[in-house]
Amino acid sequence: MSWNPMTQKVIAKQVLVVGLGLIGGSFAKALKNNGVCDRVLGSTRSASTLQKALANGVIDWGTITLAEAAAQLHEGDVVLLATPTLTVPQCLSELKDVLMRGVIVTDAASVKGDLAAKAVKLFGRMPAHLVLGHPIAGSEKSGIDAINENLYQNHRVILTPSPETNRNSLGKVVQLWESVGAIVSEMSVEEHDRILAATSHLPHVLAFSLVDALAKRSEQRDIFTYASGGFRDFTRIAGSDPQMWHDIVLANREAILAALDDFENSLDQLRQAIDARNGHRILQIFTEAKAARDKFSVLLVEREKNHPAIKKT
Amino acid sequence: MSWNPMTQKVIAKQVLVVGLGLIGGSFAKALKNNGVCDRVLGSTRSASTLQKALANGVIDWGTITLAEAAAQLHEGDVVLLATPTLTVPQCLSELKDVLMRGVIVTDAASVKGDLAAKAVKLFGRMPAHLVLGHPIAGSEKSGIDAINENLYQNHRVILTPSPETNRNSLGKVVQLWESVGAIVSEMSVEEHDRILAATSHLPHVLAFSLVDALAKRSEQRDIFTYASGGFRDFTRIAGSDPQMWHDIVLANREAILAALDDFENSLDQLRQAIDARNGHRILQIFTEAKAARDKFSVLLVEREKNHPAIKKT
Numbered sequence: 001m002s003w004n005p006m007t008q009k010v011i012a013k014q015v016l017v018v019g020l021g022l023i024g025g026s027f028a029k030a031l032k033n034n035g036v037c038d039r040v041l042g043s044t045r046s047a048s049t050l051q052k053a054l055a056n057g058v059i060d061w062g063t064i065t066l067a068e069a070a071a072q073l074h075e076g077d078v079v080l081l082a083t084p085t086l087t088v089p090q091c092l093s094e095l096k097d098v099l100m101r102g103v104i105v106t107d108a109a110s111v112k113g114d115l116a117a118k119a120v121k122l123f124g125r126m127p128a129h130l131v132l133g134h135p136i137a138g139s140e141k142s143g144i145d146a147i148n149e150n151l152y153q154n155h156r157v158i159l160t161p162s163p164e165t166n167r168n169s170l171g172k173v174v175q176l177w178e179s180v181g182a183i184v185s186e187m188s189v190e191e192h193d194r195i196l197a198a199t200s201h202l203p204h205v206l207a208f209s210l211v212d213a214l215a216k217r218s219e220q221r222d223i224f225t226y227a228s229g230g231f232r233d234f235t236r237i238a239g240s241d242p243q244m245w246h247d248i249v250l251a252n253r254e255a256i257l258a259a260l261d262d263f264e265n266s267l268d269q270l271r272q273a274i275d276a277r278n279g280h281r282i283l284q285i286f287t288e289a290k291a292a293r294d295k296f297s298v299l300l301v302e303r304e305k306n307h308p309a310i311k312k313t
Numbered sequence: 314m315s316w317n318p319m320t321q322k323v324i325a326k327q328v329l330v331v332g333l334g335l336i337g338g339s340f341a342k343a344l345k346n347n348g349v350c351d352r353v354l355g356s357t358r359s360a361s362t363l364q365k366a367l368a369n370g371v372i373d374w375g376t377i378t379l380a381e382a383a384a385q386l387h388e389g390d391v392v393l394l395a396t397p398t399l400t401v402p403q404c405l406s407e408l409k410d411v412l413m414r415g416v417i418v419t420d421a422a423s424v425k426g427d428l429a430a431k432a433v434k435l436f437g438r439m440p441a442h443l444v445l446g447h448p449i450a451g452s453e454k455s456g457i458d459a460i461n462e463n464l465y466q467n468h469r470v471i472l473t474p475s476p477e478t479n480r481n482s483l484g485k486v487v488q489l490w491e492s493v494g495a496i497v498s499e500m501s502v503e504e505h506d507r508i509l510a511a512t513s514h515l516p517h518v519l520a521f522s523l524v525d526a527l528a529k530r531s532e533q534r535d536i537f538t539y540a541s542g543g544f545r546d547f548t549r550i551a552g553s554d555p556q557m558w559h560d561i562v563l564a565n566r567e568a569i570l571a572a573l574d575d576f577e578n579s580l581d582q583l584r585q586a587i588d589a590r591n592g593h594r595i596l597q598i599f600t601e602a603k604a605a606r607d608k609f610s611v612l613l614v615e616r617e618k619n620h621p622a623i624k625k626t
Contacts, residue, residue, distance in 0.1 A: 136541045156539055191535075198527055199540040203547040205583060206519060208602040213579035214511055215605035222504075224609040226469055227512040228449045230553075232613060233546040234516040238606040240543075242599035249587050249595060260584060266526035270518060271573060274562050282562060286555035289521040292528035293551040296537040300545060 009036070011175045012104075014077040016041040016069050018091055020053045020062075022142050023108045023135060024082025026151035029058045030180035033149055037078075037176075043069040049144050058147060066094050075102035078172060082108040085247035089118040092130070099127050104169040106131040110196060111251035112160045112189040128166040131173045133159040134192065135182060136200075142241045153181035160189045197255035202263060204245055205256065207238040322349070324488045325417075327390040329354040329382050331404055333366045333375075335455050336421045336448060337395025339464035342371045343493035346462055350391075350489075356382040362457045371460060379407050388415035391485060395421045398560035402431040405443070412440050417482040419444040423509060424564035425473045425502040441479040444486045446472040447505065448495060449513075455554045466494035473502045510568035515576060517558055518569065520551040 015037045017028040024042075032040045042059035043066050044050050050062045063069050073079070079098075081091050088109045092099075099105050105127075109115055112132050120126055137155040157177045161170050174184045187195075214223050249256055266285075273281040328350045330341040337355075345353050355372035356379050357363050363375045376382050386392070392411075394404050401422045405412075412418050418440075422428055425445050433439055450468040470490045474483050487497045500508075527536050562569055579598075586594035 136539060158539065185539075191532075195532065195536055195539050198530070199536050199544045203523065203544055205587075206523065206580070207547060208599050209580040209583050210516065210519065210576055211602040211606050211609075212583070212598050213576045215601060216579070217511070217575075219504075219508065220605070223508055223511050224605075224612050226449060226471065226498075226508050227609065230550040231512045231516055232609075233549050234520060235606055235609070236546050237543045238602045239610065240603070242596055242603050245599050246592060246596045250590060250592055253587055253590065257584070257588060260580075262530075263523055263526045266529070267519070267522040267573075267577075270522050270525070271570070274518075274566055275570060277563060277566065279559055279563055283555055283559045285525050286521050286558050288528060289524040289551045290553070290555050292533070292537075293524050293548055296524075296540065296545075296548070297552065299537050 010038060011036040011179060012076060012078045012172055013037060014039045014041060014073060015176065016043060016073060016077065016079045017059065018043045018066060018069070018079060018081045019083035020044045020049050020058060020144055020147075021082065022144075022146040022148075022151070023137070024080060025053060025058050025144050025147035026137075026149060027080055027082065027108075027135075027180060028053070029056075029147055029149040030152065031176070032057060032059065034179050036179045041069055041072060052144050056144075056147075058144075066091060070095055070098050073098050073103045076172075077103050078176060079103060079105045080108060081105065084244055085109045085111055085115075085251050088115055089122065092119060093122055096122070099123075099129055102129060104129045104131065104166075104172055106133045106159075106173045108133065108135050109251070110134060110200070110248045111193055113193045113255075114251040116160070116162070116189050126162045126164040128164055129169045131159060131161060131165055131170050132189065133157060133173060133177075134196070135177070136196075137182075142244065150181070152177070155182055157182040157184045158192050159184060159186050160192050161186060162189075193252050193255045194258075197252055197259040198262075201248055201252055201256045202259040204237050204240060205249065205260065206263070207235050208245070211235050211238040323351060324349040324492060325389060325391045325485055326350060327352045327354060327386060328489065329356060329386060329390065329392045330372065331356045331379060331382070331392060331394045332396035333357040333362050333371060333457055333460075334395065335459040335461075335464070336450070337393060338366060338371050338457050338460035339450075339462060340393055340395065340421075340448075340493060341366070342369075342460055342462040343465060344489070345370060345372065347492050349492045354382055354385060365457050369457075369460070371457075379404060383408055383411050386411050386416045389485075390416050391489060392416060392418045393421060394418065397557055398422045398424060398428075398564050401428055402435065405432060406435055409435070412436075412442055415442060417442045417444065417479075417485055419446045419472075419486045421446065421448050422564070423447060423513070423561045424506055426506045426568075427564040429473070429475070429502050439475045439477040441477055442482045444472060444474060444478055444483050445502065446470060446486060446490075447509070448490070449509075450495075455557065463494070465490070468495055470495040470497045471505050472497060472499050473505050474499060475502075506565050506568045507571075510565055510572040511575075514561055514565055514569045515572040517550050517553060518562065518573065519576070520548050521558070524548050524551040 017024045020042050028040050040059045042062035053059050081088050135157045137151050177184050330337040333355050341353050353372045355375035366372050394401050448470045450464050490497050
């Protein structure tokens with residue numbers, strides 16, 4: 001299923017990207033450059049974003065009306081929905097007809113369970129040509145000015161197909177992502193949401209909370225003046241788009257609350273150890289955490305070196 | 314009080330650095346290079362560290378016995394104690410005689426209240442030539458191999474003099490730090506410990522706790538495999554030296570527990586908003602946190618541009 005530039009040129013005649021921010025725009029630009037589709041279409045609600053996207057060669061053709069874009073599509077074309085999480089269901093609803101005609105629709109929303117449930121509600125079952133997915137390539141930056149055609153190089157994309165998903169449609173989505181350099185994995189909707197709650201949503205909740213707590217203090221300016229590089233890195237994700245993260249925490253509420261429970265249990269154990277001056281226990285927790293973090297560093301280095309296309313089925 | 318290379322050459326005839334890890338070794342190396350003291354002495358308990366320090370030109374002379382180093386010192390020489398937090402009082406005790414003879418002693422421990430209390434216990438009052446301090450230039454790296462002579466460039470050093478502190482001794486310590494590129498501020502011991510608990514100690518406690526919670530999960534490998542750049546940055550400080558952080562949380566226990574209270578209040582409010590699907594409140598918290606974090610980013614950029622020597626008295 002892996003895409004090979006020597007044997008295969010065009011993966012899809014047309015790809016429509018809905019939402020031309022960091023995620024959608026970077027995908028569109030990369031496809032414009034690698035030539036795996038004949039035409040890259042764009043749809044955005046912002047006229048100024050559309051103008052920039054056309055001027056910067058992000059898309060070949062664009063519109064501010066999703067319906068107008070949908071009218072351009074034929075069977076086998078692919079749509080990437082890269083709008084804010086909570087607006088994806090509305091887009092799906094507007095694309096109902098083309099989806100039924102064999103146009104393949106995938107998305108980039110950070111939460112999959114919420115969307116899968118809404119799709120089933122909308123269509124009565126999971127449509128065969130709907131391939132839910134999530135590129136793990138966010139940044140605290142957002143918007144069309146953050147577009148980077150190399151954004152997906154060596155980054156992971158998780159697809160969460162259901163038993164109803166058409167295997168050819170799934171294959172096309174895999175190839176498109178691989179053509180822009182991504183490493184594609186497949187897993188269940190539930191597994192995706194549980195893992196992302198732990199590794200992404202929970203850290204954002206903690207970073208927003210910490211900065212919120214510090215900002216309320218009277219000595220706020222001093223606190224920031226004397227903060228170090230560790231603080232800068234730790235709180236970087238608190239600079240992320242509030243609306244986007246509002247959408248994500250509402251969409252993945254249950255998994256995030258469960259991850260918070262886990263974290264609060266660990267924090268409570270550490271707090272008790274500090275309170276009781278239990279140096280042995282403190283050292284044990286820190287040592288185990290450092291060992292796990294060091295293991296993660298090794299994984300990261302390996303990933304950057306080997307770019308392995310690990311697939312889970 | 315600011316050090317000026319055109320008007321003043323030698324700040325102290327001899328500087329002894331006790332502990333030749335990242336903090337002490339980087340200070341020694343920078344002084345060896347800038348020529349503001351005639352001789353840089355080093356003391357470390359590790360014979361192999363001592364050999365490396367001599368071989369790499371970090372110090373001019375060294376020993377593995379603090380007493381032997383102390384015997385070299387005269388009035389007006391300066392000692393930097395850069396050993397682990399909890400071993401600083403033992404060093405102070407061994408330097409009691411030279412401190413009384415007018416040798417200036419400063420330190421680099423991350424917590425000041427605990428040490429000030431121990432010094433008063435040891436000497437009956439704060440010695441005039443003891444200038445407690447803290448360079449905010451840590452890293453998750455440590456040890457002699459991490460030494461970087463530019464470590465202190467544009468980094469802040471907080472000194473916490475008491476009413477008993479000799480102003481000339483304080484001035485010399487300020488000049489030494491400025492000579493290696495640091496921005497020196499002065500504040501009370503209590504203010505230092507409260508600010509550092511919030512900006513450094515608490516984030517470390519949270520990062521260790523989060524990684525600890527995730528490492529306990531059965532799907533640990535998956536969690537790390539799909540973690541993003543945000544997670545990498547957020548958890549970087551969980552790779553810090555466990556023994557060092559064990560020492561710090563024990564030494565600054567009260568201020569850390571108070572900062573944890575603040576954080577847990579904020580987290581609890583956010584948790585309740587998520588639980589209640591209170592989108593308005595979630596958005597408000599995220600928006601305020603992002604605004605505060607963006608303000609911090611501006612401060613960081615300013616600091617790197619202007620290198621201002623802001624002093625509080």
